[in-house]
Amino acid sequence: GAGVSQSPSNKVTEKGKDVELRCDPISGHTALYWYRQSLGQGLEFLIYFQGNSAPDKSGLPSDRFSAERTGGSVSTLTIQRTQQEDSAVYLCASSPNGRTVGAEQYFGPGTRLTVT
Amino acid sequence: GENVEQHPSTLSVQEGDSAVIKCTYSDSASNYFPWYKQELGKGPQLIIDIRSNVGEKKDQRIAVTLNKTAKHFSLHITETQPEDSAVYFCAARYSSASKIIFGSGTRLSIRP
Numbered sequence: 001g002a003g004v005s006q007s008p009s010n011k012v013t014e015k016g017k018d019v020e021l022r023c024d025p026i027s028g029h030t031a032l033y034w035y036r037q038s039l040g041q042g043l044e045f046l047i048y049f050q051g052n053s054a055p056d057k058s059g060l061p062s063d064r065f066s067a068e069r070t071g072g073s074v075s076t077l078t079i080q081r082t083q084q085e086d087s088a089v090y091l092c093a094s095s096p097n098g099r100t101v102g103a104e105q106y107f108g109p110g111t112r113l114t115v116t
Numbered sequence: 117g118e119n120v121e122q123h124p125s126t127l128s129v130q131e132g133d134s135a136v137i138k139c140t141y142s143d144s145a146s147n148y149f150p151w152y153k154q155e156l157g158k159g160p161q162l163i164i165d166i167r168s169n170v171g172e173k174k175d176q177r178i179a180v181t182l183n184k185t186a187k188h189f190s191l192h193i194t195e196t197q198p199e200d201s202a203v204y205f206c207a208a209r210y211s212s213a214s215k216i217i218f219g220s221g222t223r224l225s226i227r228p
Contacts, residue, residue: 107159
C-alpha cells in the first residue's frame, strides 16, 4: 500500500523567501508529525497533529515556522523568510493513533531544503 | 526537559561480528523505546521497539535490552551483514506526551 509521501523531494530557495512543504500521510492515520534533521544530526521534533488540531507545537523553532492540517489528511509546513540555518531535511511521519503508546510512526522520504 | 543520549556516533564492525549501540534517557516516566534504521536518502524505519514493562525483546538477529533503574537501553545486532550498514536512532516516549525524542544517531558500517 501507499506509504507517507512528501513533496517536493528537494527544494532550493533564496534567503528571505517563503517555502511550503507538503506531507501526505497514510490513509486513515490520525496522527501526523513533522521533524527536522540537520546534516549528520538526529531528528528534531517540530509539531504533532491529532486530526486537524496540533496539541503539541513545542518544537517549532520560531514564529517563522507554521503548519496546518486539513481534512485530517494532508499537512503543509510553511517557513517564512527562510534563513540559511533552516537548511535541513524535513521529515513527516504518520501514525494510526498518536494517543497509543506503542503506535508505530511511519516516515516519509523527507524534503531536503537548501537555503542559499 | 526530556533528553536521549546515544553512543557511539560511529561504529565499524567486521561482517559476522556483533554491534551494540547504547542510549540513555532522562525522564523516568518514559515508557516506550523504539529503534529506527535510516538508509541513505530514505526516512527512518522502525526495526524493533520495547515497552517499559519488558526487559528484553528479540527479533531474529536484533535484540533490545532495557534497564529502567539505570535509564538506559541498548540495541544488539548479531551476525552482522553488509545490509546492516545504515544510521540507527534510538528514541524514547513518555506517557504524558505524544512526541518521541530521538537520539543523535549511530552510523554503523559493516566491513567485508
